[in-house]
Amino acid sequence: xxxxxxxxxxxxxxxxxxxxxxxxxxxxxxxxxxxxxxxxxxxxxxxxxxxxxxxxxxxxxxxxxxxxxxxxxxxxxxxxxxxxxxxxxxxxxxxxxxxxxxxxxxxxxxxxxxx
Amino acid sequence: xxxxxxxxxxxxxxxxxxxxxxxxxxxxxxxxxxxxxxxxxxxxxxxxxxxxxxxxxxxxxxxxxxxxxxxxxxxxxxxxxxxxxxxxxxxxxxxxxxxxxxxxxxxxxxxxxxxxx
Numbered sequence: 595x596x597x598x599x600x601x602x603x604x605x606x607x608x609x610x611x612x613x614x615x616x617x618x619x620x621x622x623x624x625x626x627x628x629x630x631x632x633x634x635x636x637x638x639x640x641x642x643x644x645x646x647x648x649x650x651x652x653x654x655x656x657x658x659x660x661x662x663x664x665x666x667x668x669x670x671x672x673x674x675x676x677x678x679x680x681x682x683x684x685x686x687x688x689x690x691x692x693x694x695x696x697x698x699x700x701x702x703x704x705x706x707x708x709x
Numbered sequence: 710x711x712x713x714x715x716x717x718x719x720x721x722x723x724x725x726x727x728x729x730x731x732x733x734x735x736x737x738x739x740x741x742x743x744x745x746x747x748x749x750x751x752x753x754x755x756x757x758x759x760x761x762x763x764x765x766x767x768x769x770x771x772x773x774x775x776x777x778x779x780x781x782x783x784x785x786x787x788x789x790x791x792x793x794x795x796x797x798x799x800x801x802x803x804x805x806x807x808x809x810x811x812x813x814x815x816x817x818x819x820x821x822x823x824x825x826x
Contacts, residue, residue, distance in 0.1 A: 627813065637800060639753075639817035641710060685752060689813060695741060695806055697815055699752045 596621045598688050600700035607676055608708050614661075615671045615703050617686030625691040628662065628669045633702075634682040642684070645669065647691075673705075681707045711807040712736045715818035722793055723826055730788045730821045732803030738783035739805040743815065744776075747800045759786040793825045 598619045607613045619628070630642040645653045645662050652660050657677075661670045673680055686700040712735040722728050732742055740761045745753040757778050758766040765778035775797075777789040790797050800822050804815040 629814070631817075636819070637747075637802075638819045639802065639804075641814060641816065644814060689815075691813070695813060696755060696758070697743075697753075697804075702752050704750075 596623070596688055596690065596698045598686050598698050598700035600684075600686055600703050602703045603701070604704045604706070606706040606708060609676060609678060611676055612672060612674050613676055613705065615673075615684050615686075615705065617669045617671070617700055619667050619669065619686070619688050619698075621667070621688065621690070623690050627689050627691060628660075629687040629689070629697075630658070630660070630669075630671045631685045631687060632680075632682045633685065634679075639685075643671065676707045678707050678709060681705060710814065711739070711805050711816040713803065713805055713816055713818040715803055715821050717821060718819060719822040719824075721824045721826065724794055725792055727789055727791045728793055728823060730790075730801055730803075730823075732786045732788070732805075732818055734784045734805045737805075737807060739786075739807075740783060741806045742780060742786040743804045743806070744778060744786075744788050745802045745804065747802060747820075749800075753802060756788075790823065793823070795825045798823055798825045 626647045628645045632640045632642050643655045643658050657674045659672045683702045685702045688698045714733045716731045742759040744756045747753050756771045759778045759780040761780045767773045780786040802820045804817045
């Protein structure tokens, strides 16, 4: 069975700082996808970034980037120049490619950006 | 990404009544939709996979007779909470699976807050 672990329940940084959220996962599969979703106070789940396991290059979306270490089964999210609007719950998630299409979520990290 | 709507956004009902929640895929045809439940300050828990034209697949521990799922068309799935009780109060979220390139990605609706009195 696949599992996703986020070891930081809460984090807090000042606006404009850089913050890294940790995520590790466990799977015996070789072909899979990883995601970071953001859930702001509105509770709408928003896709932040995704990574295909077969790609060695780390995904980047504007201020958001990942550090994907396949051998270590690690998938951290870096937020640069953090903004107040980045305050949210962040969930790391995993899905097996061409499998049952079930997303496996981590427990979440509550990130607060302080002015 | 896909655009997903849910209706209603919140609902309050009396114990023993049934409540229907709609999930619509607005910009593409979704053969598969998913229903999640989320308790406060917790992660999402998958309840069931909704397949268009066939029966839903429920996760272990989810009562299929209590949480009725109907995927009547490629753009609509409904979740009916039957004989609701206060312990069914929760935040219910649906999602659709969209293939972008070769990546399967789930896009989520805005959620429905159910309160059972």
